[in-house]
Amino acid sequence: MSDPYEPAHPAGGNELALVALVVAVGNVVFGSFLGLFVPLVPAVITVIVVVLGHVSLAQIRRRGQEGRAMAVSALVIGYLGIAWVLVLLVLALTSAAMGMAILGF
Template identity: 40%
Template sequence: MSSPQYQGYAPAPAAAKTNGLAIAALVSSFFISLLGIILGHIALNQIKTTGEGGRGLAIAALVIGYVSIALAVILIVGVMGSAAANR
C-alpha cells in the first residue's frame, strides 16, 4: 500500500515588472511637467504592448503634468490681465 504523493501548493505568480518610464514620468512630472507628460504617454503605450505594471504611475504622471501646465497658464493669464488692468 503506497501513500499518495503530496503535491503542495503551486508557486506564487511572479509580480509584474514595473515600467521604468512610468516611474521616470511620475518623478519628472513634479519638476518638468512637459517631460512627465511625454514620458507618461510613451510609458502607457509600452505598458499596453508589453503587459508590464505601472499603468497607474503613468496616469498619475499625466494628471500631474496636465494640471501643472493648466495652473501655469491660468497664473500667467491672470498676471498679464492684472498688469494690463493697471496700465
C-alpha cells in the first residue's frame, strides 16, 4: 500500500523535455541562418539545449513522468550541435594557421 502522504506523480509528459526538443529543432532549422549574422548565438543555444535535456531527464526520473524519448532526442541533437561547432572551430583555426604559414608569419 502506498504512503498517503507521498505526493502524487503528475500525469503526462515532462514539459521541459518538450521545450528542449522544440528549441533543439528550432536551432537546427534557424540556427544556421542566424549564425551568419551572430555566430555565437547558435552555439550558446546548443549548450542551453543540452542543459535543458539533462534537467528534464532528472525530472522525469524523479517524478516518474513520460517524455524520456523527447529529452534524449534533444540531448542527441544538442551534442551533435556541440560537435559541429567544435569541428567548425578546428577548421577555422587550421585555415588561419595555414594562411599565416603561407604568408610567412
